[in-house]
Amino acid sequence: MSKRSPFLISCMAFGFAFLYVPLLLLMIYSFNDSKLVTVWGGFSTRWYGELFQDDQILGAARTSLVIAAMSATLSTILGTICGLVLARFGRFRGRTLFSGMITAPLVMPEVITGLSILLLFVALEQLIGWPEGRGMTTITIAHVTFTMAYVTIIIQSRLGQMDESIEEAAMDLGARPLKVFFLITLPIIAPALLSGWLLSFTLSLDDLVIASFTAGPSSTTLPMVVFSSVRLGVTPKINALATLLVSAAAFCIVIAAIIMRRAERERERAIAKAMAEQEQM
Amino acid sequence: MSQFARNLQDQVARAEKGGSIPTDTPRSIIQIQNVTRKFGDFVAVNDVSLTIYEGELFSLLGGSGCGKTTLLRMLAGFETPSSGRILIDGQDMTHIPPFERPVNMMFQSYALFPHMTVEQNVAFGLKQDGMPSAEVKKRVAEMLDIVELSALGKRKPHQLSGGQRQRVALVRALAKRPKVLLLDEPLGALDKKLRERTQLELVNIQESLGVTFVVVTHDQEEAMTMSCRVAIMNQGRILQVDTPHAMYEYPNTRFVAEFFGSVNMFEGILVEDEADHVVIDCPELSRPIYVSHGVSGREGGTAYAAIRPEKVALSKEEPADTSRNCSTGVVQDIVYLGGESTYLVKLDSGRVVRVSLQNAYRAAEPEITWDDRVWISWQPSNVVVVSS
Amino acid sequence: MSTELDPLTGGATVSPAPGAAATVAEQTKADAPPPRPKHRLYRVLFRGPLALRGRGLVIAIPYLWLLLFFLTPFAIVLKISFAEFMVGVPPYTPLVEWVDDTYLKITLAFSGYKYLLEDSMYVNAYLGSLRIAATATVLCLLLGYPMAYGIARSSPSTRNVLLLLVVLPFWTSFLIRVYAWIGILKNNGLLNNALMGLGIINEPIEMLNTEFAIYIGIVYSYLPFMILPLYTTLEKLDGSLLEAAMDLGCRPWKAFLKVTLPLSMPGIVAGCMLVFIPSVGEFVIPDLLGGASTLMIGKVMWNEFFQNRDWPTASAVAIAMLILLVLPIVGFQRYQLVQEEKAREGSK
Numbered sequence A: 001m002s003k004r005s006p007f008l009i010s011c012m013a014f015g016f017a018f019l020y021v022p023l024l025l026l027m028i029y030s031f032n033d034s035k036l037v038t039v040w041g042g043f044s045t046r047w048y049g050e051l052f053q054d055d056q057i058l059g060a061a062r063t064s065l066v067i068a069a070m071s072a073t074l075s076t077i078l079g080t081i082c083g084l085v086l087a088r089f090g091r092f093r094g095r096t097l098f099s100g101m102i103t104a105p106l107v108m109p110e111v112i113t114g115l116s117i118l119l120l121f122v123a124l125e126q127l128i129g130w131p132e133g134r135g136m137t138t139i140t141i142a143h144v145t146f147t148m149a150y151v152t153i154i155i156q157s158r159l160g161q162m163d164e165s166i167e168e169a170a171m172d173l174g175a176r177p178l179k180v181f182f183l184i185t186l187p188i189i190a191p192a193l194l195s196g197w198l199l200s201f202t203l204s205l206d207d208l209v210i211a212s213f214t215a216g217p218s219s220t221t222l223p224m225v226v227f228s229s230v231r232l233g234v235t236p237k238i239n240a241l242a243t244l245l246v247s248a249a250a251f252c253i254v255i256a257a258i259i260m261r262r263a264e265r266e267r268e269r270a271i272a273k274a275m276a277e278q279e280q281m
Numbered sequence B: 001m002s003q004f005a006r007n008l009q010d011q012v013a014r015a016e017k018g019g020s021i022p023t024d025t026p027r028s029i030i031q032i033q034n035v036t037r038k039f040g041d042f043v044a045v046n047d048v049s050l051t052i053y054e055g056e057l058f059s060l061l062g063g064s065g066c067g068k069t070t071l072l073r074m075l076a077g078f079e080t081p082s083s084g085r086i087l088i089d090g091q092d093m094t095h096i097p098p099f100e101r102p103v104n105m106m107f108q109s110y111a112l113f114p115h116m117t118v119e120q121n122v123a124f125g126l127k128q129d130g131m132p133s134a135e136v137k138k139r140v141a142e143m144l145d146i147v148e149l150s151a152l153g154k155r156k157p158h159q160l161s162g163g164q165r166q167r168v169a170l171v172r173a174l175a176k177r178p179k180v181l182l183l184d185e186p187l188g189a190l191d192k193k194l195r196e197r198t199q200l201e202l203v204n205i206q207e208s209l210g211v212t213f214v215v216v217t218h219d220q221e222e223a224m225t226m227s228c229r230v231a232i233m234n235q236g237r238i239l240q241v242d243t244p245h246a247m248y249e250y251p252n253t254r255f256v257a258e259f260f261g262s263v264n265m266f267e268g269i270l271v272e273d274e275a276d277h278v279v280i281d282c283p284e285l286s287r288p289i290y291v292s293h294g295v296s297g298r299e300g301g302t303a304y305a306a307i308r309p310e311k312v313a314l315s316k317e318e319p320a321d322t323s324r325n326c327s328t329g330v331v332q333d334i335v336y337l338g339g340e341s342t343y344l345v346k347l348d349s350g351r352v353v354r355v356s357l358q359n360a361y362r363a364a365e366p367e368i369t370w371d372d373r374v375w376i377s378w379q380p381s382n383v384v385v386v387s388s
Numbered sequence C: 001m002s003t004e005l006d007p008l009t010g011g012a013t014v015s016p017a018p019g020a021a022a023t024v025a026e027q028t029k030a031d032a033p034p035p036r037p038k039h040r041l042y043r044v045l046f047r048g049p050l051a052l053r054g055r056g057l058v059i060a061i062p063y064l065w066l067l068l069f070f071l072t073p074f075a076i077v078l079k080i081s082f083a084e085f086m087v088g089v090p091p092y093t094p095l096v097e098w099v100d101d102t103y104l105k106i107t108l109a110f111s112g113y114k115y116l117l118e119d120s121m122y123v124n125a126y127l128g129s130l131r132i133a134a135t136a137t138v139l140c141l142l143l144g145y146p147m148a149y150g151i152a153r154s155s156p157s158t159r160n161v162l163l164l165l166v167v168l169p170f171w172t173s174f175l176i177r178v179y180a181w182i183g184i185l186k187n188n189g190l191l192n193n194a195l196m197g198l199g200i201i202n203e204p205i206e207m208l209n210t211e212f213a214i215y216i217g218i219v220y221s222y223l224p225f226m227i228l229p230l231y232t233t234l235e236k237l238d239g240s241l242l243e244a245a246m247d248l249g250c251r252p253w254k255a256f257l258k259v260t261l262p263l264s265m266p267g268i269v270a271g272c273m274l275v276f277i278p279s280v281g282e283f284v285i286p287d288l289l290g291g292a293s294t295l296m297i298g299k300v301m302w303n304e305f306f307q308n309r310d311w312p313t314a315s316a317v318a319i320a321m322l323i324l325l326v327l328p329i330v331g332f333q334r335y336q337l338v339q340e341e342k343a344r345e346g347s348k
């Protein structure tokens, strides 16, 4: 069974075509000169030009990036603490509720999360006068709350794979728990922290529903702008924007994959070298 | 075993017997007092009391899951006893966290910090103590020199072979000059050849530094090669603490006799119980077993007689005294092991007895061979009566 | 004794246990640092009656965050679903009209839920969500399984590239990926144009704003979530098991049914959960691809909130979703976790 049957091959071909043809079409038609998105009117980059003159889109993009960076940072910090607590702290009172609250956002429909946190903000404003209206702060808080679950899971599973005796060894050599965390644990799980941050960043950048609930009039995010203009129909400008977004993501992913591959190879080579030295001994 | 270890052993033996030799009595460095550790209902370590002396290489020997690691981790401070006390150098350390204990541990997985170089690994503990960096540097160089790894100081752990990693882990734990070094299966991850060589290296380092070593191992030969004294554990309890020699020659229980080397165990009835000898009637043997030392058994009760395979004589001729300590049988199988051969002799009762003979000569044809009818016999002083 | 033999240990003592008894190293005690007061502070903070201080602090930060921003909101949603909290907050509840009377309040309080039961739209939307999500999950499995199987059977280097291709769309905008299908499925979209151009059809087929479009959208968006867990279990699968089955006389197809399929069950369950759960509450896909007539609960709630501005009803829908959807899912996951743990203990 090591060979892939023709059936498998055609399934895979169909699957990958299904995944990529829509994106490719989108990108091709972003260079369409015609305003009618589905009719080819010759090659042109005019939609890109118009995109970069659209202050609403540019402003929303800036808002989205700021929110994504802030919420990713905060949710990485909180998620790391949660992952550490779940992976290393053993039993404590209220643990079940804690782990429940961490994993629940993963299965919670976005509309519920969005509505509930909005109602909280409204109630809080009535009660203590904070937050005053809604805006980037409220969106950030909402995003942190739902993305930290993902970070927690990444960190928790990384800590689960990590040999706990490495931390014990540090403690045995005289380092206090806090020092062990910063000198040993954190550097070792740093790649997981990075993936957690990137995931939160992407989720936040991508979110429409929760942001729509928690946004104020002056804090429109990019997905909200895209959504409202898409509802009015397909527009070439959005095609151009989509092309840029997809290319940026693809570029980052491919670069990251290449770097990781190279590091992995180097590591393998080092191990092989050490093994060879051992043989000679 | 070196002369040093030999002397220490003698001193320890005297101290254990309560002898008072004021000048060179070994000082106890670890005292474990009635320590029990439970995980839920499961008792991993059961009422263990043990004294370990300064400068000795002490082994905890036992099968997998018998609680060795748990006991060691309680010494290091990673587990807290459910009851009992642990004293290190006279101080009650039962509830002191690991980072405040004057002991260090070498982990079974080595637990090297993957993001630090060899030098940084070794320096880690010293830096935690606030040692000046010049001194740290000197000590690290010194330590790496001991294990001949000076050239590899700038490498990361994944660039090292298994044996090199093992040595880094060893000197990292030794760098702080702990009063006691705890080693959890230090050689478990090495292949057989490397392991045998490293055993001797470890003993040399231990003796030259004079640090007390507590070694956990499941390998009986390893414990025998390295240790001044050995404690045998089973199901959370310590069955016997003794020198390897005493453990082999005078096991006190069936378990110890069978765990520590191979043995022929005979179950019988104690028919004669005198101060200087006992007689055991064993249905599997045609003659009674005469033992030339007294035991604290009950006449008429069940007794176990242990006879090591190499202490059984094998011959085609009838022994001088056929009234006791012998039996007849047929050679069922011969296992050639190089230096010696093990003969499996099937007695008339059907019981199979193992007999080891040295292959001292390169004779083409052994004198005794398959299906020969033979006599087995042994000296009364070579039988040990053990409790179940 | 050891004194003459060890020039090294005699040098300096490194671990000054407080008040250490006399040792060989005692002579050099003078230049050892004095006991640090830090220890005492540590003891006060981390041991004794206040033992949990340090640990507790670490737990408290995320705990309080989640309590405030995740748990309390549900209490508020529950309250508002009974429509009593919003009295006198005109900017937010323009549609709610009730007088401040205890008896009247109670009648109104249940009306939100009664409304859910009486108006068949809500029940239909709820059932519709389940049906659509389940169908889409099955479609996803049918496409994802052979893909995952094919990837797992590829050579290691191809495998990495293929996996990368599977994950890549996930990192690009979800909204954009749904949007891409509008241009394709529209009446004058690319697919209809192509089919008409080829002469297969004469009139455009209505594809956008149908359930078919929603299926496409869900399968397209969530396919990576199906493939990844499936791939993980299939890749771990020991190839010699299949060989053994065939050696014992199983035909390949039967060997697949009897060996591979049952062994990949954990991956199937995980993948289906990952697709089913988010698609039940999905809003963007039914809204953009399903058109106005689609009844999915997430969209209904969105409309209730943003179009009707009926907060109490939206809250009641949310509570109903929580009880009828989220709790069963959480229960199922707990059950699975317990089963897994049992299996793990059993295998020990």
Ligand SMILES: Nc1ncnc2c1ncn2[C@@H]1O[C@H](COP(=O)(O)OP(=O)(O)O)[C@@H](O)[C@H]1O
Binding pocket: B039, B042, B044, B062, B063, B064, B065, B066, B067, B068, B069, B070, B071
């Ligand atoms: N943290 C723990 N929780 C529950 N059981 C444990 C724990 N640590 C050890 N045990 C159990 O205690 C027993 C002894 O373990 P250990 O000391 O590691 O044995 P070994 O002699 O092989 O080193 C084992 O049965 C193990 O399952």
Ligand SMILES: [Mg+2]
Binding pocket: B068, B069
């Ligand atoms: Mg162990």
